[in-house]
Amino acid sequence: MSAPITKSQLAFQLPNLSYVDASLEEANLRIAAPPAKPRGLSALIAAFRAWNQERVDMRELEMLTDRELADIGLNRADVHRVFRAGQNQDLLERAA
Numbered sequence: 131m132s133a134p135i136t137k138s139q140l141a142f143q144l145p146n147l148s149y150v151d152a153s154l155e156e157a158n159l160r161i162a163a164p165p166a167k168p169r170g171l172s173a174l175i176a177a178f179r180a181w182n183q184e185r186v187d188m189r190e191l192e193m194l195t196d197r198e199l200a201d202i203g204l205n206r207a208d209v210h211r212v213f214r215a216g217q218n219q220d221l222l223e224r225a226a
Contacts, residue, residue: 184213187213188209188210188212188213191204191209191212192209203221203224204221208221
């Protein structure tokens with residue numbers, strides 16, 4: 131019970147491809163402008179969000195076990211120093 135198959139039923143056609151300008155297609159090829167610094171109330175809101183994110187990240191690090199902290203090159207004493215720029219230079223050198 132096989133049906134006859136014609137050659138036209140097996141034929142396929144490649145899609146027509148056209149050139150698209152890469153600057154329109156790839157956003158990462160464009161030169162990014164530096165982000166503007168927030169001012170006024172938006173600066174205050176941005177500072178609060180950054181502080182809150184730091185607090186959340188520190189809490190997540192505190193919930194890790196000693197073994198998990200050792201896997202990422204930290205110990206319990208380092209957790210509070212991770213986010214302090216003046217106190218974490220040795221941690222940055224250790225990571226490099």
